[in-house]
Amino acid sequence: xxxxxxxxxxxxxxxxxxxxxxxxxxxxxxxxxxxxxxxxxxxxxxxxxxxxxxxxxxxxxxxxxxxxxxxxxxxxxxxxxxxxxxxxxxxxxxxxxxxxxxxxxxxxxxxxxxxxxxxxxxxxxxxxxxxxxxxxxxxxxxxxxxxxxxxxxxxxxxxxxxxxxxxxxxxxxxxxxxxxxxxxxxxxxxxxxxxxxxxxxxxxxxxxxxxxxxxxxxxxxxxxxxxxxxxxxxxxxxxxxxxxxxxxxxxxxxxxxxxxxxxxxxxxxxxxxxxxxxxxxxxxxxxxxxxxxxxxxxxxxxxxxxxxxxxxxxxxxxxxxxxxxxxxxxxxxxxxxxxxxxxxxxxxxxxxxxxxxxxxxxxxxxxxxxxxxxxxxxxxxxxxxxxxxxxxxxx
Amino acid sequence: xxxxxxxxxxxxxxxxxxxxxxxxxxxxxxxxxxxxxxxxxxxxxxxxxxxxxxxxxxxxxxxxxxxxxxxxxxxxxxxxxxxxxxxxxxxxxxxxxxxxxxxxxxxxxxxxxxxxxxxxxxxxxxxxxxxxxxxxxxxxxxxxxxxxxxxxxxxxxxxxxxxxxxxxxxxxxxxxxxxxxxxxxxxxxxxxxxxxxxxxxxxxxxxxxxxxxxx
Numbered sequence: 096x097x098x099x100x101x102x103x104x105x106x107x108x109x110x111x112x113x114x115x116x117x118x119x120x121x122x123x124x125x126x127x128x129x130x131x132x133x134x135x136x137x138x139x140x141x142x143x144x145x146x147x148x149x150x151x152x153x154x155x156x157x158x159x160x161x162x163x164x165x166x167x168x169x170x171x172x173x174x175x176x177x178x179x180x181x182x183x184x185x186x187x188x189x190x191x192x193x194x195x196x197x198x199x200x201x202x203x204x205x206x207x208x209x210x211x212x213x214x215x216x217x218x219x220x221x222x223x224x225x226x227x228x229x230x231x232x233x234x235x236x237x238x239x240x241x242x243x244x245x246x247x248x249x250x251x252x253x254x255x256x257x258x259x260x261x262x263x264x265x266x267x268x269x270x271x272x273x274x275x276x277x278x279x280x281x282x283x284x285x286x287x288x289x290x291x292x293x294x295x296x297x298x299x300x301x302x303x304x305x306x307x308x309x310x311x312x313x314x315x316x317x318x319x320x321x322x323x324x325x326x327x328x329x330x331x332x333x334x335x336x337x338x339x340x341x342x343x344x345x346x347x348x349x350x351x352x353x354x355x356x357x358x359x360x361x362x363x364x365x366x367x368x369x370x371x372x373x374x375x376x377x378x379x380x381x382x383x384x385x386x387x388x389x390x391x392x393x394x395x396x397x398x399x400x401x402x403x404x405x406x407x408x409x410x411x412x413x414x415x416x417x418x419x420x421x422x423x424x425x426x427x428x429x430x431x432x433x434x435x436x437x438x439x440x441x442x443x444x445x446x447x448x449x450x451x452x453x454x455x456x457x458x459x460x461x462x463x464x465x466x467x468x469x470x471x472x473x474x475x476x477x478x479x480x481x482x483x484x485x486x487x488x489x490x
Numbered sequence: 491x492x493x494x495x496x497x498x499x500x501x502x503x504x505x506x507x508x509x510x511x512x513x514x515x516x517x518x519x520x521x522x523x524x525x526x527x528x529x530x531x532x533x534x535x536x537x538x539x540x541x542x543x544x545x546x547x548x549x550x551x552x553x554x555x556x557x558x559x560x561x562x563x564x565x566x567x568x569x570x571x572x573x574x575x576x577x578x579x580x581x582x583x584x585x586x587x588x589x590x591x592x593x594x595x596x597x598x599x600x601x602x603x604x605x606x607x608x609x610x611x612x613x614x615x616x617x618x619x620x621x622x623x624x625x626x627x628x629x630x631x632x633x634x635x636x637x638x639x640x641x642x643x644x645x646x647x648x649x650x651x652x653x654x655x656x657x658x659x660x661x662x663x664x665x666x667x668x669x670x671x672x673x674x675x676x677x678x679x680x681x682x683x684x685x686x687x688x689x690x691x692x693x694x695x696x697x698x699x700x701x702x703x704x705x
Contacts, residue, residue: 253681255680255681257680286572287572287573287574287575288574288575288576288674288679289574289575289576290576291577291578292575314574314576317679317680317683318683359680359683361680379677379680379681380677380681381677381681381682383554383677384552384553384554384555384675384676384677384678385552385553385554385676385677386676386677
């Protein structure tokens with residue numbers, strides 16, 4: 096029988112030494128940023144009941160979740176993300192914590208990669224924050240600002256955030272009187288900026304010319320502050336106007352905080368409109384072809400767990416960030432060893448004490464039992480050791 | 491200056507796209523030289539071109555190694571990747587159809603065998619229908635399927651329908667019409683907006699001028 100004992104499944108990776116050092120440094124940089132902003136870290140369970148994800152606004156399709164069973168035959172999933180577990184925590188174990196709750200996480204999540212999707216991994220690291228129990232444009236802007244500074248802390252230089260507002264789209268659909276099924280079709284076309292398909296669909300549907308003209312413009316409503324003026328002309332429907340006022344307030348707040356050159360607007364960003372209830376955003380970098388982080392306001396999720404609470408947050412994909420960093424500057428060399436300590440004929444106790452003295456000063460010291468000079472030299476090179484110490488020299 | 495990388499589907503679509511771009515004053519001359527090179531650059535450095543298999547165009551654009559792609563709608567439907575599909579270029583028109591021996595009413599069978607190279611589209615089309623189906627992947631001469639008894643129907647693109655007629659087959663159902671599309675990577679559109687937006691608008695203008703002239 097052919098076995099796979101030397102292989103690993105597709106879409107997962109082994110992180111080897113240098114890469115692992117860079118990953119941990121990245122995790123540390125992002126975590127430090129989160130903690131410094133008052134977000135407290137939690138590490139929710141890695142296995143959850145399937146039921147947690149099978150219904151409500153945060154429901155995920157069963158195909159994308161990695162599943163197993165417990166001893167009683169109940170379906171379990173490897174956590175596909177962190178927001179839902181944190182919502183569960185906020186509704187249960189954290190019920191008595193003072194609001195607002197500022198929580199963050201850095202950890203591994205799992206998914207069955209879609210058959211055709213660029214770089215979706217089966218096992219991936221997410222770092223993110225959730226701000227629960229805080230409403231308003233200032234809270235939204237704070238979370239976007241944290242996303243921007245987290246990208247900066249990660250070491251990215253060419254990053255930006257695009258912000259949108261799902262209520263602008265929802266308002267346009269209501270104003271045009273479109274039913275749910277048509278709205279979903281239009282949403283998919285808006286998301287792919289396919290103006291022709293929008294026009295054909297709505298015309299075939301007998302929608303009013305004025306509505307077609309309005310909705311057709313939606314995909315192109317992206318860019319800088321000038322987008323607001325263009326969008327205001329498009330619709331006077333109250334829901335649309337409120338959405339624009341909200342987004343404008345967030346945008347102005349971010350500009351006033353000094354992020355003007357890092358924020359762009361896209362009202363045609365309408366992914367997951369059943370989940371998000373207000374502002375949505377994505378973090379992008381010119382060094383990588385996919386979004387590096389995404390988030391937004393999701394005031395509906397907590398209701399599914401029995402504790403209605405407004406919420407806003409984002410999650411960053413660290414594998415993608417790391418790849419963007421490497422494209423930006425090439426893989427940074429991991430720090431080498433401070434010292435290779437050649438033990439020679441000495442007893443371990445002596446070498447150990449010597450090494451510990453150096454380690455106490457913050458140096459990394461590896462013991463070397465080789466006797467052959469060529470072998471010692473080769474090892475020192477391979478470890479990029481800054482110096483080679485011989486135990487006998489100490490005497 | 492920001493350079494835009496364009497992935498083009500080798501063959502007729504690329505030739506027609508080059509003509510369109512030439513009309514806009516974009517230098518595509520390096521593409522016309524006989525060469526085994528895979529990457530070409532316009533004289534002014536504004537554009538970089540890569541010539542790839544049609545089904546690979548969405549892959550390059552999705553990964554962001556190409557900012558823009560020019561490819562048929564049929565390929566986009568089959569690959570089904572999250573891209574911005576911003577412009578219908580109007581050429582390369584064809585229809586995606588289910589074909590077979592119409593008189594045998596193959597679509598009324600409880601279990602339908604479909605021969606196609608578009609397995610993704612076939613799965614989407616038949617998934618919502620009552621009958622169960624079996625997809626048989628073929629890479630060419632799909633029409634042989636019903637003729638030789640391999641499948642009940644085929645799902646394929648139809649241009650003139652001459653091959654179908656020559657083999658006694660006919661169109662049973664038209665799924666949709668297709669043509670060449672200009673697709674854009676989701677990140678590039680934002681990070682290279684100043685370069686990409688005028689390019690798309692230029693292409694849009696040229697396509698509309700041609701439509702008016704009836705070319």
